[in-house]
Amino acid sequence: MEQESGAASAGTFIPLNEREHGFYSGLHALCQADSSGTGTLSSCKVATLFKASQLPPETLHKVTEVCGAKRLGYFGVTQFYVALKLLAAAQSGLPIRLDSVTTNLPLPRFVGLQIEPELQYSTIPPGADVQGAPCGSGPGSSSWTPADRGGTFRPLETNTEKKEAWSPPRSPCASPPRSPVIYHSYPYNQQRNGLDAQTTYESKHSSRPTAQLEQHSSPSNYGTKPTMEHSAIAQASSVERLDQQAVVYHCNEDPWRITGEQLEYYTNQFKSLQPDLGALILGAVAKHFFTKSKLPIPELSHIWELSDVDRDGALTFSEFCTAFHLIVARKNGYPLPESLPVSLQPGLTQQEEHIPDTPESIEPLIVFEDEESRPSKLDQSIVELQSGSTTKTQDKTEESSQQDTASVRAGPAPETLTLRLPAFPQRPEPPQDLDTQWRTKTRPRSYSSTSIEDAMKKAEEPPTPPPRPQKTHSRASSLDLNKLFQQGAPGLKSGWLLHPPALPPRPSTSQVSQTQQIKVQQPNFADFTHFREEEESPEKPDEQRLCSRFGPSTEDLTNPYKQEAPAGSHSQAPQKPARRKYHPETPNPDAVPPAAVQFPPPNKLTQRLLSKQKREIQMAIRKNKETNAVLTRLNSELQQQLKVAHQERVTLESQLDLVRPLAST
Amino acid sequence: WRVGIAVIAKENYPLYIRSVASQSELKFHYTVHTSLDVVEEKISAVGKSLGDQRELYLGLLYPTEDYKVYGYVTNSKVKFVIVVDSSNTSLRDNEIRSMFRKLHNSFTDVMCNPFHNPGDPIQSKAFDGIVSGMMVQTG
Numbered sequence: 069m070e071q072e073s074g075a076a077s078a079g080t081f082i083p084l085n086e087r088e089h090g091f092y093s094g095l096h097a098l099c100q101a102d103s104s105g106t107g108t109l110s111s112c113k114v115a116t117l118f119k120a121s122q123l124p125p126e127t128l129h130k131v132t133e134v135c136g137a138k139r140l141g142y143f144g145v146t147q148f149y150v151a152l153k154l155l156a157a158a159q160s161g162l163p164i165r166l167d168s169v170t171t172n173l174p175l176p177r178f179v180g181l182q183i184e185p186e187l188q189y190s191t192i193p194p195g196a197d198v199q200g201a202p203c204g205s206g207p208g209s210s211s212w213t214p215a216d217r218g219g220t221f222r223p224l225e226t227n228t229e230k231k232e233a234w235s236p237p238r239s240p241c242a243s244p245p246r247s248p249v250i251y252h253s254y255p256y257n258q259q260r261n262g263l264d265a266q267t268t269y270e271s272k273h274s275s276r277p278t279a280q281l282e283q284h285s286s287p288s289n290y291g292t293k294p295t296m297e298h299s300a301i302a303q304a305s306s307v308e309r310l311d312q313q314a315v316v317y318h319c320n321e322d323p324w325r326i327t328g329e330q331l332e333y334y335t336n337q338f339k340s341l342q343p344d345l346g347a348l349i350l351g352a353v354a355k356h357f358f359t360k361s362k363l364p365i366p367e368l369s370h371i372w373e374l375s376d377v378d379r380d381g382a383l384t385f386s387e388f389c390t391a392f393h394l395i396v397a398r399k400n401g402y403p404l405p406e407s408l409p410v411s412l413q414p415g416l417t418q419q420e421e422h423i424p425d426t427p428e429s430i431e432p433l434i435v436f437e438d439e440e441s442r443p444s445k446l447d448q449s450i451v452e453l454q455s456g457s458t459t460k461t462q463d464k465t466e467e468s469s470q471q472d473t474a475s476v477r478a479g480p481a482p483e484t485l486t487l488r489l490p491a492f493p494q495r496p497e498p499p500q501d502l503d504t505q506w507r508t509k510t511r512p513r514s515y516s517s518t519s520i521e522d523a524m525k526k527a528e529e530p531p532t533p534p535p536r537p538q539k540t541h542s543r544a545s546s547l548d549l550n551k552l553f554q555q556g557a558p559g560l561k562s563g564w565l566l567h568p569p570a571l572p573p574r575p576s577t578s579q580v581s582q583t584q585q586i587k588v589q590q591p592n593f594a595d596f597t598h599f600r601e602e603e604e605s606p607e608k609p610d611e612q613r614l615c616s617r618f619g620p621s622t623e624d625l626t627n628p629y630k631q632e633a634p635a636g637s638h639s640q641a642p643q644k645p646a647r648r649k650y651h652p653e654t655p656n657p658d659a660v661p662p663a664a665v666q667f668p669p670p671n672k673l674t675q676r677l678l679s680k681q682k683r684e685i686q687m688a689i690r691k692n693k694e695t696n697a698v699l700t701r702l703n704s705e706l707q708q709q710l711k712v713a714h715q716e717r718v719t720l721e722s723q724l725d726l727v728r729p730l731a732s733t
Numbered sequence: 734w735r736v737g738i739a740v741i742a743k744e745n746y747p748l749y750i751r752s753v754a755s756q757s758e759l760k761f762h763y764t765v766h767t768s769l770d771v772v773e774e775k776i777s778a779v780g781k782s783l784g785d786q787r788e789l790y791l792g793l794l795y796p797t798e799d800y801k802v803y804g805y806v807t808n809s810k811v812k813f814v815i816v817v818d819s820s821n822t823s824l825r826d827n828e829i830r831s832m833f834r835k836l837h838n839s840f841t842d843v844m845c846n847p848f849h850n851p852g853d854p855i856q857s858k859a860f861d862g863i864v865s866g867m868m869v870q871t872g
Contacts, residue, residue, distance in 0.1 A: 351847030358848075366856055369848040373859050381845035406858070 092149050095178075114148070120178040121155045131155055324409035326393050334389045348382035354391070361395050367404060371395055374408050736800055736816040738864050739765040740840065742852060743810040749855040751864050752816075765814050768802045772812050775804065790830055805833040811840070832867055839863040 095117060118128045135150035157163075326334070335345070341357060342349050349357075358368050375391035376383060383391060390412045398404055737752030739761075752761040775791045791804035796819065805813040813836050815829065843849055843857045 351845065355847035365848050369846050369856065370858060372846045372848055373842070373857060376845070379842050379845060381847070 088153075092152050095152060096145060096148055114151075117178060118151070118155065121159065123155060123158050127158050131158065324393070324397070324405075325411040326389055330393065330396075331389065334392045335385075337392065338385055338388050345385050348380075348384055349388055351381045351383075354383050354388070358391065358395060361399060363395060363398060367398060368395075370404055371398070374405070375412075377408070377413075736818055737761045737765070738816075738836065738868065739814045740836070740855060741765070741769065741812040741814065745769055748811070748853075749860070749864075751861075751868070753868055761816060764800065764802060764816055768804060768814050768816075769812070771802075772804045772806060772814070776806055776810070790833055803829050803833070805837070807837060807840070813837070813840075835863060835867065 118131070121128075123131075131151050131154040134154055135147045337357075338345060338349070341353055354372075355368075358371070359365075361368075363371075371391055371394045374394060375387045377387060378384070390408070393412060394404065736757075737750065739747055739751070740749040742748050747762075747765070750762060750765065752758050772791060791806060793801055793803055796802075800816050800819050803815045803817070805815075807813075813833055815832060815836075817829075839857075839860045840855075843855050843860050844851060846857065849855075849857070
């Protein structure tokens with residue numbers, strides 16, 4: 069290589085420490101002309117590099133002159149290195165002379181983003197530079213402050229952002245997008261270590277980026293590269309054009325944060341699977357979809373575990389976004405986290421999910437806007453949020469379990485929207501609250517019922533039925549008794565069964581019996597009154613009524629009674645109907661005339677027919693209820709008597725059995 | 734001091750076996766295998782079982798001089814077996830029950846994962862975490 073004096077001195081006498089050497093070689097590679105093999109550098113690329121150093125143009129000219137490139141007309145390796153050294157010197161404030169080159173200088177700083185084709189980014193560099201300093205978060209990289217680094221040496225001003233373009237929805241989930249657009253700023257220090265780790269999973273991208281590097285190191289854009297590792301160049305992996313500029317805002321975000329554009333993409337994908345944003349994507353559907361991403365199944369399984377926070381086997385919109393984001397991150401080489409990163413936790417993603425919700429429901433839209441204009445409301449809503457976070461999670465679980473539409477979400481929308489607007493420090497709290505509540509909530513399972521809660525609920529449910537059987541128990545017991553007496557008393561059974569429904573027809577029967585008297589209706593009711601009067605006396609009149617109603621059936625009733633209870637101990641009960649057995653035939657007309665006699669006053673009242681009828685209907689209802697009560701009481705007592713009778717029968721039968729063999733023998 | 738936890742599928746092959754003591758792992762496997770007989774016996778005995786959770790817990794299957802084996806069966810005939818040291822007398826029945834409940838919950842989580850095929854060995858980190866926690870818990 070030609071060596072001018074200056075160049076020679078530059079070439080031979082400049083001590084380049086290892087760091088610089090690496091850096092410079094990286095830059096050199098960057099600036100390599102396409103057809104390079106000769107070691108000359110494309111001047112335009114060098115020019116861009118120089119511009120990125122943010123030095124005034126005259127300085128750059130000086131540098132060029134001093135390093136000897138001007139003379140040569142091109143940048144050779146040595147010239148390039150000298151130039152870089154001079155740039156460093158200039159940036160540290162030293163005069164641009166060859167002398168200054170020999171000193172131990174920090175590395176030249178080059179501001180500028182990486183190889184993004186977007187022209188917009190060219191305007192960013194100065195800003196990004198500033199922003200790059202405070203933002204230093206990336207997976208595994210600690211936060212970075214320039215102060216820390218400024219002392220010893222100046223690392224690159226971060227801007228080895230790791231950016232990966234986000235391919236807009238190309239086809240309905242044909243292949244998942246290449247990579248999300250993520251900005252990263254790595255501290256230079258950690259680049260070495262971090263990049264070692266990254267090289268492993270960046271290596272797969274290395275092929276593409278190197279080609280694209282050449283392509284994209286257009287004059288307007290420039291990116292600085294970390295040192296040494298060529299794979300570091302691979303950070304410009306899969307660069308694709310962005311449609312939107314939303315990426316700009318995220319130069320200082322960590323990779324786990326979902327950008328606006330990503331969110332829109334996820335929303336579209338969600339809609340392609342499930343049109344209703346408030347509904348769930350079932351597990352099988354999600355599995356099919358995510359399998360297309362060609363990630364290994366264990367990883368997908370792990371992603372699912374991370375993202376399905378309510379563990380219902382289906383994905384809500386926020387869970388879907390989380391899962392999608394994790395997949396995308398994984399495809400770009402990020403190792404899967406062990407637990408859900410903070411920015412992906414449901415509290416946060418819920419905010420974003422309401423953004424797509426807002427077009428669908430008017431109310432949240434309004435609230436959203438209002439919230440922005442009424443910060444005073446925030447305090448209330450924050451309080452509500454703190455107190456109502458449980459309700460919200462319950463709402464969430466209900467939603468997840470019931471597949472509510474977005475309108476339901478509109479309810480908690482005001483609460484969740486407040487999450488965005490208050491100060492950021494508050495944000496981790498509600499998600500954590502939610503998180504703990506999610507965890508502590510014992511499984512709002514919609515699709516399976518193996519949890520304790522469900523078991524307990526099931527256990528709780530049975531207690532309520534028991535009162536019901538008790539009510540029916542009376543009937544059941546009557547049925548049992550019917551079975552007991554089944555041999556001899558079919559009539560009894562029918563009689564008992566007829567008992568309850570026959571109450572209303574009672575007046576009709578009596579009416580029938582009083583065919584002659586047309587003023588029947590009131591006497592019908594009158595019968596009840598009569599009956600009621602009779603109630604006060606012991607149950608006999610009840611039985612009388614019973615028996616009077618059932619005429620022939622009661623005869624059957626009484627007969628078995630008589631037959632099966634030869635012992636007269638309980639004959640009182642059967643005797644009562646027996647006694648009355650004859651009465652129905654005769655005293656009915658007797659009963660009726662007294663009923664008729666007793667109601668001349670009602671006859672007077674017939675003049676006010678309507679009101680009287682109403683009153684009587686009400687009276688009838690009351691009386692029916694009273695008769696019901698009386699009859700149930702009677703029923704129970706009779707049952708007891710029946711039990712006694714049964715027992716006696718059993719004893720008698722046993723005695724009979726004892727006697728019978730003796731008799732037979 | 735827990736010896737181990739095992740999850741056995743309906744067809745009686747293990748889905749997940751994890752024990753603390755590495756040197757006696759074989760013995761642990763053997764114990765679990767032999768306990769399956771007892772489990773089967775208990776399952777067949779409970780003919781009228783309607784899935785009541787109390788009946789899912791089989792209780793102490795059999796005690797030996799070294800350890801005690803507890804069993805639990807789910808509605809889908811997946812069996813959980815916990816083997817504990819006999820010297821650990823502080824473990825109460827309720828604690829064992831709660832452990833089984835937790836296991837069951839984690840297991841259903843794994844099953845809910847659409848990427849997990851029932852019948853595959855369980856390879857869930859969350860499940861591993863829970864099991865580890867339980868194994869350490871009563872240590």
